[in-house]
Amino acid sequence: MAEQQYSAKANEILNAAELRMRQGGFDAVSYRDLAAAVGIKASSVHYHFPQKADLGRAVVERYTAKLLAFLGQADDPADSAETRVQKLCAAYQHALIHEEVPCLCCVLGAESLDLPPVVCQAVGKFFEQMIHWTATALLANSEASGNGAGSSPSDRQAAEVLARHIISTLQGTMITALTLQDTKVLTDAEPFLLRLVRAKDV
Amino acid sequence: MAEQQYSAKANEILNAAELRMRQGGFDAVSYRDLAAAVGIKASSVHYHFPQKADLGRAVVERYTAKLLAFLGQADDPADSAETRVQKLCAAYQHALIHEEVPCLCCVLGAESLDLPPVVCQAVGKFFEQMIHWTATALLANSEASGNGAGSSPSDRQAAEVLARHIISTLQGTMITALTLQDTKVLTDAEPFLLRLVRAKDV
DNA sequence: GTCTATAATTTGATAGAC
DNA sequence: GTCTATCAAATTATAGAC
Numbered sequence: 001m002a003e004q005q006y007s008a009k010a011n012e013i014l015n016a017a018e019l020r021m022r023q024g025g026f027d028a029v030s031y032r033d034l035a036a037a038v039g040i041k042a043s044s045v046h047y048h049f050p051q052k053a054d055l056g057r058a059v060v061e062r063y064t065a066k067l068l069a070f071l072g073q074a075d076d077p078a079d080s081a082e083t084r085v086q087k088l089c090a091a092y093q094h095a096l097i098h099e100e101v102p103c104l105c106c107v108l109g110a111e112s113l114d115l116p117p118v119v120c121q122a123v124g125k126f127f128e129q130m131i132h133w134t135a136t137a138l139l140a141n142s143e144a145s146g147n148g149a150g151s152s153p154s155d156r157q158a159a160e161v162l163a164r165h166i167i168s169t170l171q172g173t174m175i176t177a178l179t180l181q182d183t184k185v186l187t188d189a190e191p192f193l194l195r196l197v198r199a200k201d202v
Numbered sequence: 203m204a205e206q207q208y209s210a211k212a213n214e215i216l217n218a219a220e221l222r223m224r225q226g227g228f229d230a231v232s233y234r235d236l237a238a239a240v241g242i243k244a245s246s247v248h249y250h251f252p253q254k255a256d257l258g259r260a261v262v263e264r265y266t267a268k269l270l271a272f273l274g275q276a277d278d279p280a281d282s283a284e285t286r287v288q289k290l291c292a293a294y295q296h297a298l299i300h301e302e303v304p305c306l307c308c309v310l311g312a313e314s315l316d317l318p319p320v321v322c323q324a325v326g327k328f329f330e331q332m333i334h335w336t337a338t339a340l341l342a343n344s345e346a347s348g349n350g351a352g353s354s355p356s357d358r359q360a361a362e363v364l365a366r367h368i369i370s371t372l373q374g375t376m377i378t379a380l381t382l383q384d385t386k387v388l389t390d391a392e393p394f395l396l397r398l399v400r401a402k403d404v
Numbered sequence: 405g406t407c408t409a410t411a412a413t414t415t416g417a418t419a420g421a422c
Numbered sequence: 423g424t425c426t427a428t429c430a431a432a433t434t435a436t437a438g439a440c
Contacts, residue, residue, distance in 0.1 A: 007423095009423080023313075023315040023316050024229075024313050024315060024316025025227055025229070025312070025313045025316070027226075027227070027229040027230070028229070028313070028316050030414075030415065030416085031415080031416065031417085032414080032415080032416095040423085040424065040425090041424070041425060041426085042415095042416085042417090043417085043418080043419095043424080043425070043426080043427095044423065044424050044425075046416085046417065046418080047423060047424075048423090050417085051416085051417085052416065052417090101315065102312065105381070106312055106374075106377060107312045107313060109312075109377040109378070109380060109381045110227070110304065110308055110309045110311075110312035110313070110377050110380075111225075111226050111227045111230070111309060111312070111313075112377075112380040112381055113225040113226060113303065113380065114225050114226025114227070114230050120381075123381050124381045124382065124383075126381075127378055127381045127382055128382070161390055164378060164382075164387050164390065165371075165375070165387075165390065165391060165394055167374075167378060168371065168374040168375040168377065168378040168387055168391065169367075169370065169371045169374050169375075170374065171373075171374040171377050171378065172308075172369075172370040172371050172372065172373040172374020172375065172376075172377070173367070173370040173371075173374065174374075175308060175311040175312050175314075175370065175373050175374070176311070176329055176366060176369060176370040176373065178311060178312075178314040178315065179307070179311045179314050179322075179325050179326045179328075179329045180326065180329055180330070180366075181326075185366050185367075185370055188363055188366070188367065189367060189370065192367055192398060195401075196394065199397075209405095211405080232432075232433065232434085233433080233434065233435085234432080234433080242405085242406065242407090243406070243407060243408085244433095244434090244435090245406080245407070245408080245409095245435085245436080245437095246405065246406050246407075248434085248435065248436080249405060249406075250405090252435085252436095253434090253435085254434065254435095405440105406439105406440085407438100407439080407440075408437105408438090408439080408440100409436105409437085409438090409439105410435100410436085410437085411434105411435085411436080411437100412433100412434090412435090412436105413432100413433075413434085413435105414431100414432080414433070414434100415430100415431080415432070415433085416429105416430095416431090416432100417428105417429085417430090417431105418427105418428085418429080419426105419427085419428085419429100420425100420426090420427090421424105421425080421426080421427105422423105422424085422425075422426105
């Protein structure tokens with residue numbers, strides 16, 4: 001969790017690279033365009049990120065850390081499972097509606113089969129961590145309530161399955177929202193997901 | 203619905219282009235690679251598809267027609283809404299598990315913001331037609347059963363929302379399945395979706 | 405329909421000066 | 423850290439012969 005992990009200029013480059021990747025995928029990023037976006041030359045961008053695959057990995061890792069930081073502790077006792085999933089939905093809605101680009105790992109995940117290995121691994125780790133956060137968010141609730149024994153292995157497994165489903169649905173709705181140019185698909189998903197969260201507790 | 207819309211060689215090219223696009227997106231396709239795949243030269247591929255955007259559009263349109271043909275009539279009275287959604291799930295499972303590549307429009311949809319306009323429009327049309335098929339599949343059931351009045355406008359709207367959600371979820375689970383290298387995410391989605399279909403009828 | 409040849413551009417990446 | 427200069431390779435696309 002070291003702050004200032006990248007220099008100010010390196011962060012500018014990562015910002016520009018993240019935006020382009022979220023618009024058009026890994027191949028949409030070029031050193032020339034990044035250079036122009038941050039006011040230096042392409043060879044100077046290579047100084048900060050020698051290989052494009054390393055740049056890609058850095059973008060994904062920073063993105064993952066940012067999103068998890070926004071979501072906060074998955075087992076914050078102040079929240080219910082429903083509230084936590086709402087927070088997750090809000091994060092995805094903010095990305096598409098206000099930043100006007102889909103989730104980075106939605107775009108990169110779709111081209112997984114053609115991604116440089118280090119980038120592909122970073123995307124895989126993003127999904128693992130997001131699913132872990134969500135599964136914990138679903139479970140922490142039932143632990144806090146009545147039955148003090150914590151969550152059983154089968155509870156954990158059910159939460160994992162539901163968490164994967166929730167993350168997947170959010171990614172998919174972003175794609176449909178993009179193609180139909182209508183963010184309603186994404187906001188409409190929230191009640192469907194919350195229904196599943198509630199059904200799980202019953 | 204003209205048969206033989208493309209020559210045999212053009213179809214070979216479309217096959218190769220579809221595979222590459224489903225692996226790595228629109229930019230992953232190159233005339234050189236396509237030429238090598240079908241045993242001719244790049245300039246000869248240009249004879250069949252002068253512009254790359256046209257090639258992309260053709261791939262998407264043929265893909266859309268193929269999938270809709272496989273799904274068949276959305277209001278076949280022999281099936282229930284549940285059976286029809288199962289058929290839809292089966293189509294997506296077949297793509298990922300047996301063809302070992304995700305849905306073409308999952309990949310292209312994710313890079314919508316950077317696609318040539320004609321390709322983007324074709325992808326949008328794919329989603330519209332898939333959602334229309336699914337909404338009809340959901341409604342045809344309640345029409346066939348007891349209340350002979352057909353579906354009310356609010357029924358149609360609810361079916362549209364659910365249809366968009368189902369299509370979106372299938373796309374999203376493909377992405378997660380790819381990144382986790384585990385097709386279970388996709389097969390696990392089916393019971394969640396069928397639950398929503400059943401809940402709608404109650 | 406397919407070929408050779410070629411054009412014009414873009415790409416990721418490196419060497420070396422300042 | 424940033425620059426100029428340069429490279430080798432790949433890209434879409436066209437002209438014209440067969």
